[in-house]
Amino acid sequence: MNRNYINVVIEGLNPEKFINLAIVNGINLWDIERISFTEMGFKMSGKQFKDLRKIAKKTSCRVRIARKNGIIFIIKRMARRAFFIAGILVFFIILYLMSNMVWSIEIEGNKKINEQIIFNELKKNGITIGSFKSKIKPRDVEKNMVKAITELSMITISFDGTKAKVRIVERTMPPEIIDNELPTNIIATKEGIITKVSALKGQALVKEGDFVKKDQVLISGVITDSQNLPLKATRAIGDVYAKTWYESIKEINLQYKYFEFTGNELKVIYILTPNNKRIYLKPGVNKFQFYDKIEEKEKIKIAGFGTNIIKITETYKEKIQRIKILNYREALDTGIEITNNELEKKVPKDAKVLEKKIEKVIMKNKVRVRNLWVTEEKVSAEKKIN
Incomplete structure (x- = not known):
């Protein structure tokens, strides 16, 4: 008896005709039994199952495999799972390798030393984006860099996940002698x-x-x-x-246009890999005509270790344009408020505001506001004589 066989169930108004035709066509069936008035079950070789489809069509029966038995089917199932397991293993191997590589370099403490000089020396000593942490000897790199960069007093190199942290202590150099008689x-x-x-x-x-x-x-x-x-x-x-001055000029239409949030928003969430590939967790298409965009970034940790994989959440908040009909007094007040806000950003914090002048011109369907601030401030700076 074939040890690799399948249990088959047929369903139709004339299952006996199906069985007879199958046997006549040389299909080996055994352990035939009636399940119900319209159903019969039997065992057969899996290799001959495809030959049943033509017979099922002739007899208007439906045929299905209820169970697969035998070592061959077990091996096939294991093979399919093996590919899945292998895929998971490969994924974790790649993830492990990536987590043991340097994907970002953070430098802190350098105020006078050019950052590019530090990056160049790190590269010479094997610390660069994509290098394996296992091949890096931080203490040796620290010694070499102190020798190479005279302005360095001390340097410490450590790893936080896939990030290489470089802490700089600059050497206190002799004070520069300023020639007070330099013209x-x-x-x-x-x-x-x-x-x-x-x-x-x-x-x-x-x-x-x-x-x-x-x-x-x-x-x-x-x-x-x-x-x-x-x-x-x-x-x-x-x-x-x-005394110096700053001005801001704005024209405000009586049909004043402004934006108002509708409350509708769209969130798009994706993973950004080290090679800038996006893997979307929550895709979406922004169809808002007017909107404000808020972006939040979060570094992903795996098994407590930091990686260079970033989760990004983009929030799009819809807003619509409104038109408000203003009278001339309201338009003037709006113009003054806008120009005041603009001038507050322009005027230096250490400047003393002496006077504020506002000129208002009423025109057809709009007003013009000229806001002038007079200040007193230091206006002198030293320059070498060539």
């Missing part, structure tokens, strides 16, 4: 009207009330005599303050 001028950093001149060293060329332009010499390092002939060059020292 320099004090120049204007912007245009304005002078309010105060404090020339500690050098020759003041401007006085209170003078209008100056950007880059104009305010305190000269070249000392001259009464006939304007140079006597000597020195380092000019001093501060100069001036």
Whole structure:
């Protein structure tokens, strides 16, 4: 008896005719039994099962395999599972290899040393994106880098998952000797009207009330005599303050357009691999005409270890354009508010606001607002004499 066989069930109004035709056509059936009025079951070789389909069509019966028996079927099932298990193993092997590679380098503590110099030395010592951590000897790299970069006092290299953390302690270098007699001028950093001149060293060329332009010499390092002939060059020292100004101009239509959030939003979530491939966990297509986009990034940890795989959540918040009909007073107030906000960002924090002037022009269906802030601030900076 064939040890590799299948249990088959046929269903139809005339299952006996099906059995007879199968036997007539040389199909070996055994252990034939009636299950119900319309169903019969039997055993047969799996190799002959395909021959039953033509007979099933002729007799209007349905045929199905109820069970597969024998070592061949067991091996096939195991083979299918083996491919699945092998795939999982390969995935974890790749993941393991990736988690043992350097995918990002973080440098901290360098204030004077150029970051590119550090990267170049790390590369020379085998630390670069894609290098295996097992092949890196951090202590040896630290010694080599301290020797190579004179500005380094100490360096420590550690690993946090797939990230190489480089901590820098810079050497305290001898202070730079400043030549106080190095010829320099004090120049204007912007245009304005002078309010105060404090020339500690050098020759003041401007006085209170003078209008100056950007880059104009305010305190000269070249000392001259009464006939304007140079006597000597020195380092000019001093501060100069001036009145200067900032303005913002806006036109506000009485049909004022603004945006309002609808409450509708779309979330798109995906994994970003080290080679910038996206694997979408929650795909979506943004069809909003107007929207604000918020992006959140989170590094994925596997078995407690950090990786260079990033989970990104993009939130799209829909907004629609609205039109509000304003009267002239409301339009003026809106223009003043917008220009005030703009000027607050423009004016330096250490500047003293002396005056605020607002000019309003009413036109057909709109208003024009000119907002001018007059400030007093330091406008002087040192520049070498060529």
